[in-house]
Amino acid sequence: MTAVARRGLRGAAWLLPAAIVLIALNLRGPIVAPAPVIGDLRVDLGLTATIAGLLTTIPVLCFSLATPFASWVIAKADPERAVSLALVIVLAGTVVRSIPSTAGLLVGTAVIGIGITIGNVVIPVVIRRDTSPERVGLVTGVYTSALNVGSMITSLGTAPIAAAWGWPVAIAVWAVFAVVAGLAWTYAVGARAAWLRPVRSEPVVATGPVELLTETGSVRSVPATAEPVRPARRLITWGLTLAFGGQAFSYYALTAWIPTLLHDEIGFSAESSGASSSVFQILAVVGALGVPVLATRWRPRAIIALVAFLWLAMPLGLLLAPQLWLLWSVLGGAAQGGGITVVFIIVVRIVTSDDDARRMSAFVQGGGYLIGSAGPLVAGSLHGATGAWTAPLLVVLVAVLTLGVAGTLAARRVG
Template sequence: MRGAGSGLRGAAWVLPAAIVLVALNLRGPIVAPAPVIGDIRVDLGLTATIAGLLTTIPVLCFALATPFASWVIARADPERALSLSLVIVLAGTVVRSMPSSAALLVGTAVIGIGITIGNVVIPVVIRRDTSAERVGLVTGVYTSALNVGSMITSLGTAPIAAAWGWPVAIAVWAVLAVVAGFAWTYAVGGRAAWLRPSPAEAEEPLPVTGPIDQVMDAGAIRTVRAASAPVRPARRLITWGLTLAFGGQAFSYYALTAWIPTLLHDEIGFSKASSGASSSVFQILAVVGALGVPVLAAKWRPRAIISLVAFLWLAMPLGLLFAPQLWLLWSVLGGAAQGGGITVIFIVIVRIVSSDADARRMSAFVQGGGYLIGSAGPLVAGSLHGATGDWTAPLLVVLVAVLTLGIVGTTAARRVS
């Protein structure tokens, strides 16, 4: 068992509950400006391309700040790193709510850095502190909560803005960071009987017994340990495949998240409030995919799940392209797919790593490269829409990204059981 000073408190539900509250802050702040982007553009004089940066900047931070996040987690323990993540998100949310373009962009970047730390450390915590049979379930709960956070902000931002203005509407979500901070502080205050051994205990060498001529010397032991050390992520072909697949998933998700309210307003004539509420369907249906994938993972191989996810994902860009009036159906299918896509990739990562350090490096590499690709989604979609005046080109680009997820993802996971 882990020592009292390092464990997580209480019964088996405490850690997942704390992770859920933390996860509400790891996507919601990004999508908060989308339902009121028209008001922000009018007040601050932003172009469509600059407005796209409000979603692009955090995702770009996910890529560029990932080495920093990995360094923070390696120097501090995961508990402190996650607490720091919440503090940074809180500070960025407050700064972003100030009614100036500079504060808007700076606060958005600060939020991105804070979320990056949380992105990298959560899979490490789940792998370390969750029993093997519960890893898939807790991962699904975590990714579900990411989308619940997006749904809450998509639903609530426009009505709040109508009553008190957009600065208040995007600042009020700082309350979630405060609540999550208290929950996480409670969770790390004790120890839980259901946790696995700590890394130090798990990696402690077994005592060597037997005749003296059978005992290896220190040099031989170091050689064996070096030979059994995990291969660095960049030297593994599956890492690059998962990174590209994650990039296709992230590109599609953030491009649609940033522009679905505007697309529905343009194509169907929804009001601002209705567009925000309608786009929340895409977010909340991700819960179905995020919780359904761990169930499938108990019987299906990951490559089969990725194929199913990609097939359902295709309905979103194709449906909006040819029959936008059926947006609800496409949002249901695409929402479930995007929740399942990120979940199955995280499950593959957990299954192929061999230690906490390996998990941290793999998580940082896949998410860093994937989010670098994904960061272009809102900017590319916004620029194409601005250049063409319609949504055909942006949706075709999303279609290509989804195909990348399906083809590369299934190929990369072909040997994972």
């Protein structure tokens, strides 16, 4: 490898994390957009509490049901095209969802879910492939932080925009994030290809370990060949799936209903509820960036136990002292950001190839999001049936315990 090529790769290394951040803004924000204006939606379209819960449930259900499709797309196309396709689908779904009709709302939401599913599966593959081992945790933390920043921006901005121009405009305006991310990704891919072109060589046949060049210019040693991996035959896969499911159930149940809960329990307005719930989203940045730091000193098992302990403060606190919602949102927000990050870090550590990463990512996220998709619907239905928030919060508490128990057991042998 020439010195010029190596300098070029290192000089362009910032492009990948920057593009990943912009892409991540589109992988959660569109899901939470309806929550701050759910009251307006129900009044204008005559939605029941259960149907309103579907606006968050449908995308998360797509994360599970569309995962095999996403894995197939990534296998048939390259990751670069898969990312671009994900952004185009999210853009189209956002536009369709802004049509003021129940059909447009539900169809657009499903389309958004399919697009985000592709992004969910492919981004960990890209991070694993193009990031040096010592930076994987940091880049993963930055990625999961950006997921929550996107949710925070959307939660904070949707209600004020709706107050000025109506809810269709308020949930359509976030399509601009997909356009900006698409342009940034195209530029990053072009720069990557330009710098790698001089160091391409004829393929070689090897029987021992091969040293592969990452996009940052570092070298990773990998086996020359790898046996096909069946994630379902690995016990750790099932443990991580349950842990991810507990994390997703808790996150989406609270994300969908925190604005309504704060309105009912404390008397916040729609704008104040949306702003208050954004605390839960933005504090995830602390957990997402803090976990990679802890991962350099702690074993993943200990990190998951800490995350679960902090997570428990959210449902317990809202049950016992809802007036201290800010404290519980800070603790729960940091925990939820750390929870998804540590699971992704474990997946990246245990896989042996890009194909293994794709399959493991698809399996863990597919099964986990299947569990998580029930969160908003179960919470909404329990609230509708009881007229209170006790039962929904108790279910969230059980999901958090599932994260802690399954996650610590699964990670007990991961270094």
